[in-house]
Amino acid sequence: MKKVKVGIIGCGMITQTRHAPEYAQNPNAEIVGLYDANAERAGEFAALYDCKAYPSVEALLADPEIEAVSVCSPNYTHAEYSIKALQAGKHVLCEKPMALNLEDSRRMMETAQATGKLLMIGHNQRLLPTHRRAHEILRSGAIGRILTFQSNFKHPGPENWSVNRSNTTWFFDSRKAQFGALGDLGAHKLDIIRYLTGREVAQVNATTMTLDKRKPSGEFIDVEDNAMVFFRMDDGVPGIMHVSWTNYGEEDNSTVIYGDKGVMKIFGDYSDDIVLEMRDGSIVKYMVGKIQTNTHQTKSGIIDEFIGAITENRAPLITGQDGHNTLATIVACFRSAKEGRWVDVEY
Numbered sequence: 001m002k003k004v005k006v007g008i009i010g011c012g013m014i015t016q017t018r019h020a021p022e023y024a025q026n027p028n029a030e031i032v033g034l035y036d037a038n039a040e041r042a043g044e045f046a047a048l049y050d051c052k053a054y055p056s057v058e059a060l061l062a063d064p065e066i067e068a069v070s071v072c073s074p075n076y077t078h079a080e081y082s083i084k085a086l087q088a089g090k091h092v093l094c095e096k097p098m099a100l101n102l103e104d105s106r107r108m109m110e111t112a113q114a115t116g117k118l119l120m121i122g123h124n125q126r127l128l129p130t131h132r133r134a135h136e137i138l139r140s141g142a143i144g145r146i147l148t149f150q151s152n153f154k155h156p157g158p159e160n161w162s163v164n165r166s167n168t169t170w171f172f173d174s175r176k177a178q179f180g181a182l183g184d185l186g187a188h189k190l191d192i193i194r195y196l197t198g199r200e201v202a203q204v205n206a207t208t209m210t211l212d213k214r215k216p217s218g219e220f221i222d223v224e225d226n227a228m229v230f231f232r233m234d235d236g237v238p239g240i241m242h243v244s245w246t247n248y249g250e251e252d253n254s255t256v257i258y259g260d261k262g263v264m265k266i267f268g269d270y271s272d273d274i275v276l277e278m279r280d281g282s283i284v285k286y287m288v289g290k291i292q293t294n295t296h297q298t299k300s301g302i303i304d305e306f307i308g309a310i311t312e313n314r315a316p317l318i319t320g321q322d323g324h325n326t327l328a329t330i331v332a333c334f335r336s337a338k339e340g341r342w343v344d345v346e347y
Ligand SMILES: NC(=O)c1ccc[n+]([C@@H]2O[C@H](COP(=O)([O-])OP(=O)(O)OC[C@H]3O[C@@H](n4cnc5c(N)ncnc54)[C@H](O)[C@@H]3O)[C@@H](O)[C@H]2O)c1
Pocket: 009, 010, 011, 012, 013, 014, 015, 035, 036, 037, 038, 041, 072, 073, 074, 075, 077, 095, 096, 097, 122, 123, 124, 161, 162, 163, 164, 169, 170, 184
């Protein structure tokens, strides 16, 4: 099979830990070149992967050899780079959160539609074997009717992850990130909630806060380091989510679904992946595969899915619409937090 030739925009941690190694491992993909605003990093990375370092995004997108692009630069570049890439005739895998606002995410979807190119969003958690298995178990009716749910994503913060390991990272700069923990970690869990429950979020009541992260000046950062959200799904099912950059203990990436026949705990305890606690007292355990943590990366499957969708000429499992619906929920959370009340999610 002819290999899909790819370009990567942004050579930070998500490219270093996921996109680049997973392209290199995929037999149907070849990295042709990359671009990073930091030319030194781009040069080092190009040498490592034996590919070109382009002087600009425009130069990368003008290369007719490149058929597909990963957009792995900071949030504020996602819409601009993705739209330019689609217009240049490339398939796009854009990291999450998809964009900074819904006008941009709609324009991204419209451009994909108009150009006939794929637009996939990096909500990789739904590709995890454990989440896929949990999805199957839920659909089989094992825990009955879903009554409520709870999802968490809490770690010590992106200054322990980004290529810039300090509190000057772009993740703490609202002009570049727009959102804090809600856009970074909430984006993953909102996608998982939609995927596992099979429902869209209808209403949210959210609180965002900055409890601990500070700029070098000593002032609090200007994005939230914690967010707590109450949900009402489109059929009325209620749920809650806590995302946090201030969990200085073990990373928490758990989701618990409460049904009328039992409870499903996903990554509730790191010794078992899925545990069903049944109403009759019986316990069923599944070992499927560990989740990635900041310090322990496993293959995410995001690149295999993107390349698979291109070569099989099919829609990817995580579409632009998935990214948009998640972003719409994030936007509604901020409106709710500002207005101090329940709000409808406007898609
Ligand atoms: N799917 C996931 O699990 C996951 C995890 C982490 C990050 N992300 C997302 O990936 C994206 C990148 O995050 P990261 O963790 O790699 O950040 P990072 O700070 O480690 O790296 C960012 C890189 O982008 C480069 N850059 C900055 N401005 C640029 C520009 N205008 N054009 C091109 N390159 C530019 C920087 O020089 C740096 O190399 C973010 O949108 C983030 O939300 C996704």
